[in-house]
Amino acid sequence: MHLLSTQDMARADRLTIENGVAGAKLMWNAAEAVADTVRKVAGPDRPIRILCGPGNNGGDGYALGAILASEWRDVTIFALGEPAPGSDASWALSKWNCPVGDLSDYRPAHSDLIVDALFGAGLSRPLDGQAAAVVERVNSSGACVVAIDVPSGIGGDDGRIHGAAVRADHTVTFFRGKPGHWLYPGRAHRGELHLKDIGIDDSVLNGIGSRFRLNGPLLWNSEWPKPKEETHKYERGAVAVLSGNRLSTGASRLSARAAARMGAGAVTIIAPKEAASIHAAHLTAIMVHQAEEADEVIERLSDGRERAVVAGPGYGVGAPLCDMVLGLLALDRRTCGHRTTVLDADVLTSFRDEPDVLFAAIRNSDHRVVLTPHDGEFARLFPDLSSNDRPKTVRVADAADRSGAVVLLKGADTVIAEPKGRIAINPNGTPLLATAGSGDVLAGMIAGLCAQSMPVFEACCAAAWCHAEAGSSFGPGLIADDLPEQLPDVLRRLHQREGDKE
Structure with missing residues (x-):
């Protein structure tokens, strides 16, 4: 029911860390959650190409690469810049004991499973240069894409496209969804949304006071x-x-x-x-x-x-x-x-x-x-x-x-x-x-x-x-006159669902 803005989510992370869970642990948990989706989508043999940015979204990608490489999967990482020294993302990079390619060198193949770990929900500037170019290549490749948090280029708070944006088949996000997952055009770019638990307790919501809700x-x-x-x-x-x-x-x-x-x-x-x-x-x-x-x-x-x-x-x-x-x-x-x-x-x-x-x-x-x-x-x-x-x-x-x-x-x-x-x-x-x-x-x-x-x-x-x-429920051919006549069935199904819960 709750949706979290990018500031809300940052506060949820901070409160969790203050309660004794290390930031690196949250990053590793996030990578494990993404790995679960990647395994189901990629199957046992599909080549996996992870595109990492310099921030925490990229850190999730490095940790994901380490997890999947330990399973003897065909994994390659291409990066845009390096994480800041001493950051959780830098720690995650240290767990990846293989070479890192330059993002500009990546040429996606249709057979790839691409993991988008370039930029997360807090992106505030348009994608340009190498990032925009690789996004265009990814979108044109026809390859299956799994995005971490949000597709790169999509604003987590507004769902808007910042310069260019990845079109994902799956998006894995953590703890709670974000407004940008449900507002257009972001909603059209995220594909199937997977909400994963990474060890943030629900009680932190009390300290956030988010105004956003997903209707239902x-x-x-x-x-x-x-x-x-x-x-x-x-x-x-x-x-x-x-x-x-x-x-x-x-x-x-x-x-x-x-x-x-x-x-x-x-x-x-x-x-x-x-x-x-x-x-x-x-x-x-x-x-x-x-x-x-x-x-x-x-x-x-x-x-x-x-x-x-x-x-x-x-x-x-x-x-x-x-x-x-x-x-x-x-x-x-x-x-x-x-x-x-x-x-x-x-x-x-x-x-x-x-x-x-x-x-x-x-x-x-x-x-x-x-x-x-x-x-x-x-x-x-x-x-x-x-x-x-x-x-x-x-x-x-x-x-x-x-x-x-x-x-x-x-x-x-x-x-x-x-x-x-x-x-x-x-x-x-x-x-x-x-x-x-x-x-x-x-x-x-x-x-x-x-x-x-x-x-x-x-x-x-x-x-x-x-x-x-x-x-x-009515489907194609709908005119407004049909809507009131569909309501009894909608209400019947709604009440039936609540009766089943009881």
């Missing part, structure tokens, strides 16, 4: 809503979805149906007259309430019946929607209880010229608020945070801190952040979800879980994971 059931299943036997539909949780005009009713129906499928006991679409008649013709389990003006909608929602509201899908961009949202956020706890408001799509675009007005309303509100932008909407609300000069996780966390909302930035590597709190990366995204209306479904799913009193961050994480599972 382990993160939120303990908060999953469990209806009581004596519950009724409104106690189970009610959701309201605000609809736009008669020509754009589909988006709100997608949100409403998704909220119902996620377990909300009662879902109501609030729509103007002409749109309400269209909804009524399409819906059975979803209720429809007619409200023409903003003050009518706010009046309808002021009784606190609905614990969650979705605003934005298909509503229409403009000042009327801004006024509606500001009015909703101004409803206090005495009238609307602990409500969650999910702001999506047209709401995010409507506030592009005055985002601070929205953020002030959120911070002054009794509501729990979720913002669910895609990249374009994120750039409109947070223009100074939209450039890629910082990790995606940091940009989303800054947006959450600034807005006072939980922010879910949609994409192949969806990131969810809570203000001053946790940051989660969703691991099971699929390109099948890149279809119109998919985000409307996700907004409804979040509202459906929040209406059942699931904590907001956990609800966003659970919805993102289940959303991706639904897309993958």
Whole structure:
């Protein structure tokens, strides 16, 4: 569940060493862990070529070479520079009792098993010169590559390519994964990820306080809503979805149906007259309430019946929607209880010229608020945070801190952040979800879980994971209409897995 930044991992190493485990011992343990993967991939006879850098990543490579050479395997090491005297990497080099070739001389063969031990997760400058040249040769060779920690050239914190990057078939990392393993493009370069124990005790996590999490059931299943036997539909949780005009009713129906499928006991679409008649013709389990003006909608929602509201899908961009949202956020706890408001799509675009007005309303509100932008909407609300000069996780966390909302930035590597709190990366995204209306479904799913009193961050994480599972379950040909209908099977499998654990 925990992911560690490069600084977090360095601290984990330091705390372990302070507790009496030598740095050289950790390096040797890491090499043993990589050797286990290399043996399985290379088989008994494949030539093994280890490419070592001058730092600790290279030290892992030297130790790996010593281990494999002791097994009489065909192992050769090529290096870029030498380790610093007195370092753990220098100690590991002393265990390698064979010549070391110059990296510039290495010409990979298709039959090689290449171990990338050039640069680790802390790389902060672009690869160039010999390093960039050998990376290009390795990627062009078609040989199988096992990377140590991260593929060289990939940033451990941001997943970005620094000049050039190895494309690995396998990556072996230690203790906990890193954000760069799960953020694109790093995620596309790492191949199969192997997480190995090297003797760092789990208790060191208490001294690190990492904000990063890998999204999945382990993160939120303990908060999953469990209806009581004596519950009724409104106690189970009610959701309201605000609809736009008669020509754009589909988006709100997608949100409403998704909220119902996620377990909300009662879902109501609030729509103007002409749109309400269209909804009524399409819906059975979803209720429809007619409200023409903003003050009518706010009046309808002021009784606190609905614990969650979705605003934005298909509503229409403009000042009327801004006024509606500001009015909703101004409803206090005495009238609307602990409500969650999910702001999506047209709401995010409507506030592009005055985002601070929205953020002030959120911070002054009794509501729990979720913002669910895609990249374009994120750039409109947070223009100074939209450039890629910082990790995606940091940009989303800054947006959450600034807005006072939980922010879910949609994409192949969806990131969810809570203000001053946790940051989660969703691991099971699929390109099948890149279809119109998919985000409307996700907004409804979040509202459906929040209406059942699931904590907001956990609800966003659970919805993102289940959303991706639904897309993958359907497969090719998916359209947004299919997603809510896949949810019962996703939830059934999720509950079955938890039942098996018990």
